[in-house]
Amino acid sequence: MQGMSDMPLGDLAPELAVLLGAVGVLLLAMLLPQRHHRLCAPITILVLASATALALSQAGAERFTFSGTFRLDAATTWGRVMVLGLTALCVAMTPAWMEDDRRHGEFYSMMLLSALGAMAMIGAADLMQMLMGALLSSVTGYVLAAYHRDWEISLEAGMKYFLLGALANALMVFGAILVMGLGGSTDYQQLSNAFPTEPLALVGLACVVFGLFFKLGAVPGHAWVPDVAEGAPLPAAAFLTVVPKIAGAIALARLVALVPAEAMPLSALVATVAALTMTWGNLSAMWQEDLRRLLGWSSVSQTGYALMAVAVLGRAPDAWAALIAFMGVYGLANIACFAVVAHLRGRTELAGWAGIGRQHPLAVSILALGFLSLVGIPPLAGFLGKFALFKVALDGGMAWLALLAVANTVLSLFYYLRVLGPAVMGTPEKSAATLGRANLWIGALAAVGVVLLLPWAWQDLWRALSGG
Amino acid sequence: MLTLSVLLPLLAAIALALLPRIGDRMARLLAVVFTALPMVLLLAVWMTDPPSGGFAAQFEAPWIPSLGIAWRVGVDGMSLALALMSALIFLAAAAWPMQIARARAYYAWILFLTGVSLGLFVTLDLVIFYVFFDLSLVGMYFLIGRWGHGDAQHAALKFFVYTLAGSLLILIAIIVLALSMPELTFDMRAIIAAPPLAALADGGTVVPGLVLLALVVGFGIKTPLFPLHTWLPPAHVNAPGPASAILAGVLLKMGTYGLVRLGLQMMPETFARWAFWIALLALASILWGAIVAYAQPNLKRRIAYTSVNHMGYTVLGIAVAGSAAGTETARALALTGAVVEMIAHGLITGALFLVAGVFWKRTQDYEIAHYGGLAEEAPRLAMMATLAAFASLGLPGLAGFVAELHIFLGAFAVYPWVAAAGLLGLLITAALFLQLLRAVFFGPRPAEGGVARFADLDRTEMAILSALLALVVLIGIWPLWLLELIDAATILAAPGGGG
Numbered sequence: 001m002q003g004m005s006d007m008p009l010g011d012l013a014p015e016l017a018v019l020l021g022a023v024g025v026l027l028l029a030m031l032l033p034q035r036h037h038r039l040c041a042p043i044t045i046l047v048l049a050s051a052t053a054l055a056l057s058q059a060g061a062e063r064f065t066f067s068g069t070f071r072l073d074a075a076t077t078w079g080r081v082m083v084l085g086l087t088a089l090c091v092a093m094t095p096a097w098m099e100d101d102r103r104h105g106e107f108y109s110m111m112l113l114s115a116l117g118a119m120a121m122i123g124a125a126d127l128m129q130m131l132m133g134a135l136l137s138s139v140t141g142y143v144l145a146a147y148h149r150d151w152e153i154s155l156e157a158g159m160k161y162f163l164l165g166a167l168a169n170a171l172m173v174f175g176a177i178l179v180m181g182l183g184g185s186t187d188y189q190q191l192s193n194a195f196p197t198e199p200l201a202l203v204g205l206a207c208v209v210f211g212l213f214f215k216l217g218a219v220p221g222h223a224w225v226p227d228v229a230e231g232a233p234l235p236a237a238a239f240l241t242v243v244p245k246i247a248g249a250i251a252l253a254r255l256v257a258l259v260p261a262e263a264m265p266l267s268a269l270v271a272t273v274a275a276l277t278m279t280w281g282n283l284s285a286m287w288q289e290d291l292r293r294l295l296g297w298s299s300v301s302q303t304g305y306a307l308m309a310v311a312v313l314g315r316a317p318d319a320w321a322a323l324i325a326f327m328g329v330y331g332l333a334n335i336a337c338f339a340v341v342a343h344l345r346g347r348t349e350l351a352g353w354a355g356i357g358r359q360h361p362l363a364v365s366i367l368a369l370g371f372l373s374l375v376g377i378p379p380l381a382g383f384l385g386k387f388a389l390f391k392v393a394l395d396g397g398m399a400w401l402a403l404l405a406v407a408n409t410v411l412s413l414f415y416y417l418r419v420l421g422p423a424v425m426g427t428p429e430k431s432a433a434t435l436g437r438a439n440l441w442i443g444a445l446a447a448v449g450v451v452l453l454l455p456w457a458w459q460d461l462w463r464a465l466s467g468g
Numbered sequence: 469m470l471t472l473s474v475l476l477p478l479l480a481a482i483a484l485a486l487l488p489r490i491g492d493r494m495a496r497l498l499a500v501v502f503t504a505l506p507m508v509l510l511l512a513v514w515m516t517d518p519p520s521g522g523f524a525a526q527f528e529a530p531w532i533p534s535l536g537i538a539w540r541v542g543v544d545g546m547s548l549a550l551a552l553m554s555a556l557i558f559l560a561a562a563a564w565p566m567q568i569a570r571a572r573a574y575y576a577w578i579l580f581l582t583g584v585s586l587g588l589f590v591t592l593d594l595v596i597f598y599v600f601f602d603l604s605l606v607g608m609y610f611l612i613g614r615w616g617h618g619d620a621q622h623a624a625l626k627f628f629v630y631t632l633a634g635s636l637l638i639l640i641a642i643i644v645l646a647l648s649m650p651e652l653t654f655d656m657r658a659i660i661a662a663p664p665l666a667a668l669a670d671g672g673t674v675v676p677g678l679v680l681l682a683l684v685v686g687f688g689i690k691t692p693l694f695p696l697h698t699w700l701p702p703a704h705v706n707a708p709g710p711a712s713a714i715l716a717g718v719l720l721k722m723g724t725y726g727l728v729r730l731g732l733q734m735m736p737e738t739f740a741r742w743a744f745w746i747a748l749l750a751l752a753s754i755l756w757g758a759i760v761a762y763a764q765p766n767l768k769r770r771i772a773y774t775s776v777n778h779m780g781y782t783v784l785g786i787a788v789a790g791s792a793a794g795t796e797t798a799r800a801l802a803l804t805g806a807v808v809e810m811i812a813h814g815l816i817t818g819a820l821f822l823v824a825g826v827f828w829k830r831t832q833d834y835e836i837a838h839y840g841g842l843a844e845e846a847p848r849l850a851m852m853a854t855l856a857a858f859a860s861l862g863l864p865g866l867a868g869f870v871a872e873l874h875i876f877l878g879a880f881a882v883y884p885w886v887a888a889a890g891l892l893g894l895l896i897t898a899a900l901f902l903q904l905l906r907a908v909f910f911g912p913r914p915a916e917g918g919v920a921r922f923a924d925l926d927r928t929e930m931a932i933l934s935a936l937l938a939l940v941v942l943i944g945i946w947p948l949w950l951l952e953l954i955d956a957a958t959i960l961a962a963p964g965g966g967g
Contacts, residue, residue, distance in 0.1 A: 377602065379595065391647065410633075421628075425613060425621045425624070458532050459530075459534060
């Protein structure tokens with residue numbers, strides 16, 4: 001372990017850029033009159049773009065930094081890039097949605113800070129550091145979820161997110177203290193050499209893992225997802241169902257990789273949670289009458305699929321690559337769907353979608369592509385992502401889990417078609433209002449990524465991810 | 469060249485969809501040109517590089533090498549024959565005169581379907597195959613839903629949901645097949661050369677059995693096989709005439725083609741184990757299709773159910789070919805018959821549905837009872853319909869006979885009782901077509917409530933129907949060229965083929 005002088009700031013350049021950006025945008029929002037707040041959006045995107053450039057410039061690095069608390073590797077690089085890129089898409093959705101909100105400008109600052117929390121979690125190689133990231137990501141998340149203060153459903157979503165989050169984060173802190181007390185360190189490198197095997201330390205570990213399940217929206221910490229998807233402002237809903245999950249998944253994977261299998265059968269636990277999450281998410285999505293809740297539950301089930309890769313970590317060589325690839329593909333498809341909903345002014349009653357396809361063919365096409373990618377129909381990126389997951393699950397000797405995922409995939413087609421069928425074939429009651437063109441373009445952009453870009457570049461991306 | 473025959477219609481479809489200045493006549497002209505071009509290309513392949521014992525005109529472009537997915541094309545006798553027949557049906561459908569709203573979009577969808585259907589028959593990659601299988605679904609869904617009549621949207625949705633559910637099963641089967649190869653690949657040639665699930669012999673028969681079940685159900689829905697056929701009649705009745713011709717002529721063949729390629733060729737041992745049960749399923753389709761067709765008072769429903777019956781013969785032929793029992797010759801005969809039946813049914817039923825379209829265009833009425841004595845008013849229509857009906861019921865000298873003769877010769881050698889029971893289907897089909905002809909064309913006019921005036925076929929309609937039926941006659945009296953092209957023995961003799 002190096003001394004305290006080991007603080008190469010350049011290693012955290014992307015995080016610092018986001019932090020400075022958040023402060024800058026906050027100041028700007030205080031100075032500008034409300035009607036000019038939309039100016040903050042391009043600036044935020046600029047901040048995210050420069051942070052992405054900085055993150056990419058560190059691609060290929062493979063080392064610990066800041067006294068071993070932060071890890072630079074492929075997972076960090078790609079996790080950062082995904083968080084930054086997907087946040088930028090959510091930011092681009094915001095101006096049209098928040099136009100009339102009195103605190104429009106501050107929203108961007110919150111998003112940046114939340115993304116920063118996610119990035120801190122992704123790189124964390126120390127329990128305390130991971131905890132700080134999780135707390136920052138959560139605290140800003142509550143604010144984002146309840147941003148519509150005058151709307152009960154938004155408040156309820158924020159409240160639910162907050163209560164569950166408070167419990168999960170408290171458990172996580174408690175767990176971290178137990179692990180630290182018995183293991184003598186919170187540093188992953190040191191813990192991996194001698195992980196404490198006392199029962200109390202394992203209880204602590206379980207607490208930490210539970211906290212991460214909450215961030216991921218996995219059973220049993222999933223209850224906030226549908227509420228946030230329904231009640232949070234749409235850009236925030238898109239953001240919160242994607243970005244914290246990416247961070248949670250990577251953080252969980254780092255933790256699982258750390259604990260020796262004989263100390264605690266973590267992969268069995270994760271596999272069980274994966275099975276429960278995908279099944280429960282799907283079954284709950286089945287009869288939803290509210291599109292946004294449906295998207296929330298579908299996002300829960302997608303988490304379940306992603307956890308398959310975490311469960312076979314260390315047993316299947318490509319598990320890391322599959323996890324990251326799948327999260328990115330999922331995030332893009334999910335944001336495409338939310339962008340369409342935002343374009344149609346948050347239209348959420350399933351019945352209200354009947355016949356929308358006639359009036360807004362492009363919007364419904366994007367939604368269909370997003371859904372089909374979430375199902376995993378070739379040649380969409382979703383297929384490639386899911387296929388990678390199935391393959392690592394089989395390689396890792398968890399065929400039962402892969403089978404269950406296949407069964408769930410078949411099941412999931414039903415509720416996606418429940419939306420698309422009437423949307424294409426039904427007769428519209430009256431013309432649907434839209435929210436400008438901006439959100440449609442974001443959806444289109446994400447859809448193009450899902451349909452063309454990712455499948456096209458898959459070979460190269462995969463090679464970069466798997467380090468081969 | 470095969471790639472080009474897939475891309476050209478797709479590009480033309482995109483152009484038609486995006487360019488708003490194209491008028492209706494121009495759209496139709498473009499559709500005719502761009503469905504004719506692939507046919508010319510396919511004919512050129514046949515002339516210059518005929519498939520002999522393997523896949524001809526192969527081409528491969530890498531896509532995702534690490535997953536073994538690539539753009540691979542190539543044809544053997546079966547797929548070339550099917551692609552040629554499909555191209556002809558599409559040409560006929562595009563050229564068929566229609567007065568419809570939004571003609572530009574209509575022809576764009578026809579071109580789109582042309583591209584994806586040809587793509588399905590010529591591709592040698594399972595993922596691409598699956599993609600085209602699904603896209604064909606999307607194209608047909610819009611053709612029925614938007615330009616159909618009656619309760620078209622409900623019919624289109626039913627069609628879509630049934631076949632999509634089936635296609636998901638196929639996807640799962642494809643993934644299992646690819647994953648059980650020694651090295652992950654979706655290359656059909658590799659999988660056919662070394663059928664992977666046979667190697668699982670020690671691993672029991674459950675997994676291969678389930679995979680085959682998924683394939684049979686998935687393709688059985690599309691074919692359609694009894695009892696998975698219920699989506700077919702409403703889809704046909706409510707679709708516009710040319711769309712029906714495409715649905716019956718081309719799309720149904722995807723089911724049986726897939727059954728041969730994936731079921732028979734890629735898992736021959738498992739197929740042989742279950743061949744008898746598949747033959748029974750085929751028998752049920754033959755009989756059920758024929759009996760129910762006989763009971764239909766609606767012209768188009770009647771033709772639709774005969775499709776169930778005829779595709780039953782095809783599946784019977786495939787089942788016989790894939791059984792491990794019987795002689796090599798018998799099985800090759802049955803497979804030849806099955807492929808000829810696919811071609812013949814495509815041409816004949818395509819023509820019959822176009823004839824049904826003639827009725828709808830003139831009177832918007834499919835009730836058989838409302839017609840009578842049309843032979844007098846519309847002699848040309850009567851001639852064409854009679855010829856097509858005779859071909860469909862298997863009259864010697866016409867294409868249907870060649871097909872059914874081969875199938876039953878093969879079937880009698882392997883499953884004599886199933887074949888004998890299947891002959892009943894021929895009998896009923898003959899009766900139902902003769903009854904139909906008598907009622908509509910030769911019998912007396914209905915006393916009241918009947919259709920008063922009826923215009924005969926115009927020149928274009930006449931030309932299209934003659935072209936389709938001329939081929940039916942040609943195959944009927946001189947089938948040798950087709951049999952040589954199909955060359956079923958090589959499909960069975962391919963390494964691993966035929967159990």
